[in-house]
Amino acid sequence: MARIEFKQLAHTYRADPRGLEDYALKPMNQVWRDGGAYALLGPSGCGKTTLLNIISGLLQPTAGRVYFDGVDVTERPTAQRNIAQVFQFPVIYDTMTVFDNLAFPLRNRRVPEPEVKRTVERVAEMLELGAELRRRARGLSADAKQKISLGRGLVRSDVAAILFDEPLTVIDPHLKWTLRRKLKQIHQSLGLTLIYVTHDQTEALTFADEVVVMHDGRVLQSGTPQELFEAPAHKFVGHFVGSPGMNFLPCVLEADGARVDGVRIALPPDVVAKGRRAGGRFEIGVRPEALRLEAEPRNGAPRVRIEALAELGHYRIAAVRLGTHPLKVKLPEEQEPPRDAAYLCFTPALTRLYADGVLVG
Amino acid sequence: MQLTLERVDLKVGVETYLGEVDLVLEPGSLNVLLGPTLAGKTSLLRVMAGLDRPTGGRVLVDGRDVTGQSVRRRNVAMVYQQFVNYPSLTVYENIASPLRQAKRLSAADIDRRVRATAEMLRLDGLLDRLPAELSGGQQQRTAIARALVKDADLLLLDEPLVNLDYKLREELREELRQLFAGRRTTVVYATTEPQEALILGGSTIVLDAGRVLQAGSALAVYHGPCSVRVAEVFSDPPINVMPIRIEGELCRTPDGAAFPRGEHMRGLPGGEYRAAVRAEHVRVNGAAGRAALGAIVELAELSGSETFVHARHAALTLIARQDGVHEYRLGEQVTLHFDPDRVLVFDTAGALVAAPRHPALERRVA
Numbered sequence: 001m002a003r004i005e006f007k008q009l010a011h012t013y014r015a016d017p018r019g020l021e022d023y024a025l026k027p028m029n030q031v032w033r034d035g036g037a038y039a040l041l042g043p044s045g046c047g048k049t050t051l052l053n054i055i056s057g058l059l060q061p062t063a064g065r066v067y068f069d070g071v072d073v074t075e076r077p078t079a080q081r082n083i084a085q086v087f088q089f090p091v092i093y094d095t096m097t098v099f100d101n102l103a104f105p106l107r108n109r110r111v112p113e114p115e116v117k118r119t120v121e122r123v124a125e126m127l128e129l130g131a132e133l134r135r136r137a138r139g140l141s142a143d144a145k146q147k148i149s150l151g152r153g154l155v156r157s158d159v160a161a162i163l164f165d166e167p168l169t170v171i172d173p174h175l176k177w178t179l180r181r182k183l184k185q186i187h188q189s190l191g192l193t194l195i196y197v198t199h200d201q202t203e204a205l206t207f208a209d210e211v212v213v214m215h216d217g218r219v220l221q222s223g224t225p226q227e228l229f230e231a232p233a234h235k236f237v238g239h240f241v242g243s244p245g246m247n248f249l250p251c252v253l254e255a256d257g258a259r260v261d262g263v264r265i266a267l268p269p270d271v272v273a274k275g276r277r278a279g280g281r282f283e284i285g286v287r288p289e290a291l292r293l294e295a296e297p298r299n300g301a302p303r304v305r306i307e308a309l310a311e312l313g314h315y316r317i318a319a320v321r322l323g324t325h326p327l328k329v330k331l332p333e334e335q336e337p338p339r340d341a342a343y344l345c346f347t348p349a350l351t352r353l354y355a356d357g358v359l360v361g
Numbered sequence: 362m363q364l365t366l367e368r369v370d371l372k373v374g375v376e377t378y379l380g381e382v383d384l385v386l387e388p389g390s391l392n393v394l395l396g397p398t399l400a401g402k403t404s405l406l407r408v409m410a411g412l413d414r415p416t417g418g419r420v421l422v423d424g425r426d427v428t429g430q431s432v433r434r435r436n437v438a439m440v441y442q443q444f445v446n447y448p449s450l451t452v453y454e455n456i457a458s459p460l461r462q463a464k465r466l467s468a469a470d471i472d473r474r475v476r477a478t479a480e481m482l483r484l485d486g487l488l489d490r491l492p493a494e495l496s497g498g499q500q501q502r503t504a505i506a507r508a509l510v511k512d513a514d515l516l517l518l519d520e521p522l523v524n525l526d527y528k529l530r531e532e533l534r535e536e537l538r539q540l541f542a543g544r545r546t547t548v549v550y551a552t553t554e555p556q557e558a559l560i561l562g563g564s565t566i567v568l569d570a571g572r573v574l575q576a577g578s579a580l581a582v583y584h585g586p587c588s589v590r591v592a593e594v595f596s597d598p599p600i601n602v603m604p605i606r607i608e609g610e611l612c613r614t615p616d617g618a619a620f621p622r623g624e625h626m627r628g629l630p631g632g633e634y635r636a637a638v639r640a641e642h643v644r645v646n647g648a649a650g651r652a653a654l655g656a657i658v659e660l661a662e663l664s665g666s667e668t669f670v671h672a673r674h675a676a677l678t679l680i681a682r683q684d685g686v687h688e689y690r691l692g693e694q695v696t697l698h699f700d701p702d703r704v705l706v707f708d709t710a711g712a713l714v715a716a717p718r719h720p721a722l723e724r725r726v727a
Contacts, residue, residue: 043528172397173553202664225686313584
């Protein structure tokens with residue numbers, strides 16, 4: 001396994017780029033720790049597949065260098081990089097047995113047969129494919145096939161990293177839980193460097209130690225799931241992570257907090273001071289989970305109107321309006337939702353200030 | 362339009378794609394067809410559309426038998442997983458195409474309807490573009506606009522959002538819900554995702570292995586699944602199911618732990634049952650619930666706002682969904698708590714025998 005590093009990496013698909021807007025990847029420095037489990041999260045077109053292809057060597061970057069454990073591999077072809085890849089759709093040989101499919105990458109590298117057998121059986125056991133080893137791959141269910149794809153990435157002990165490109169998209173919701181659990185357990189026991197590309201936040205957040213959020217060719221934030229949730233560095237991250245995403249309310253700054261359509265919202269003094277220094281267009285960012293609705297007024301909580309209430313099984317999402325601004329509040333199942341009018345309570349520790357879309361504090 | 366399916370079968374060779382499907386879809390209703398991959402969702406939609414003729418049973422439209430009648434003679438629109446648009450036509454012409462084919466409408470009428478539909482789907486700024494110049498979400502919106510513009514009596518959508526980014530999916534889902542609400546069209550929407558069924562609301566029809574297991578309002582089915590299988594299909598993360606034995610006032614789990622009967626289990630005779638409790642209702646350590654099971658942590662997944670704890674109790678892996686971020690070591694001994702009043706109870710064959718009280722179930726019980 002290897003530590004992977006980008007230095008001043010950038011990529012454009014155009015022969016004559018006119019400016020940064022023509023770059024699929026804007027210049028970036030990024031380190032992927034040895035043994036880290038990373039998720040690369042972003043909407044389609046954000047550059048995440050381009051980035052993956054640069055790591056695997058399928059694509060030569062327009063500018064910058066790629067290092068594996070300090071060695072410059074920028075010019076090396078895929079075959080010399082020792083990267084294993086798992087794709088959205090299972091890539092397996094239907095006519096071969098499960099055993100032969102798993103053995104394929106090893107036999108290809110002329111690994112002695114006793115070692116092939118040992119390794120394949122170990123990986124098959126981890127993936128709970130032990131009972132299927134003698135079966136032909138044809139006729140297996142989609143998730144079993146995808147397990148074989150995962151297994152083919154795992155049999156090689158010499159890989160620098162395993163790259164996953166939306167590997168669970170075609171899998172049923174229930175099996176996703178099982179497969180993700182397997183993957184996570186394998187990561188914990190083998191300490192592999194894993195990079196997992198997805199547009200699905202649940203997959204990204206539950207899989208990774210560190211989530212790298214991309215938008216428009218840039219890395220906007222790289223952090224633990226908790227950091228992305230509690231302190232999104234950028235408005236886009238607040239919107240993209242979380243379902244529903246973070247609420248944003250345009251506001252003006254005053255000495256002791258922010259004012260949204262005349263309603264005062266408390267902010268710590270240092271955040272207000274930082275905001276003044278930063279300047280720009282201000283917004284309050286607050287997650288639906290960090291808001292509460294009370295039936296009685298308390299501590300000057302503003303009155304809001306409940307416009308819609310969505311029943312989502314074990315919780316409810318209330319759509320309310322503060323002044324002219326719509327926002328969403330997550331209500332626990334136990335709470336009887338207030339009728340029509342309610343009072344909106346903020347959690348001060350989870351109320352954020354943004355200036356021109358960037359986190360102030 | 363009212364659509365009725367009477368004992369519809371679809372057999373291909375020895376395989377049963379659909380078995381004895383009985384359904385009545387009311388005019389203007391929204392129906393979500395929920396089931397795992399290969400449950401028969403697409404087969405059922407194709408039979409409803411008239412694209413496939415069932416091998417048994419009848420399809421009725423407003424009481425009239427239309428079994429086997431060609432789709433061309435019925436006013437049906439369909440949206441597929443893969444966005445299907447005419448690549449050489451602009452967005453405007455794509456949306457206009459069903460109107461040009463089907464009916465004799467004046468150019469002004471067509472123009473008015475195309476623009477109104479495009480506006481509804483926020484495509485009004487993109488009418489001159491070709492599909493290749495659109496994002497995935499815009500392409501799928503174009504396909505949906507084409508299905509809506511002809512004001513079909515029956516609109517069938519087959520996992521229409523599955524190929525889109527999850528954030529886009531969230532937005533479109535919300536838009537679709539509002540769009541369906543104001544129309545007289547009967548809508549059938551197929552999905553594998555429980556969350557989607559809850560967000561869209563309306564009726565949920567649970568399909569598995571070609572059979573309708575349950576149909577009813579989304580919340581009534583969610584809170585009162587008629588079988589273990591329905592509970593499983595309608596839960597994400599998977600619902601926790603464990604065998605229990607009711608003895609006197611106690612429910613015993615396989616490893617000998619016991620918890621008191623819930624309020625709703627009062628009348629049940631002693632014996633073997635299966636208990637199911639949703640991950641949202643299981644707590645780890647902390648405040649003691651009336652049911653407490655010892656378990657060993659296998660994995661803790663963080664989703665930023667929540668922690669999913671997978672823990673082994675006897676031979677079962679149970680999942681607890683907790684608010685906030687919590688750290689657990691692999692192999693750590695924990696106690697899982699839940700309230701017996703939240704437990705669904707099934708007999709050993711998997712049929713529901715007791716469900717916790719819920720407002721969504723009142724009407725049905727009464």
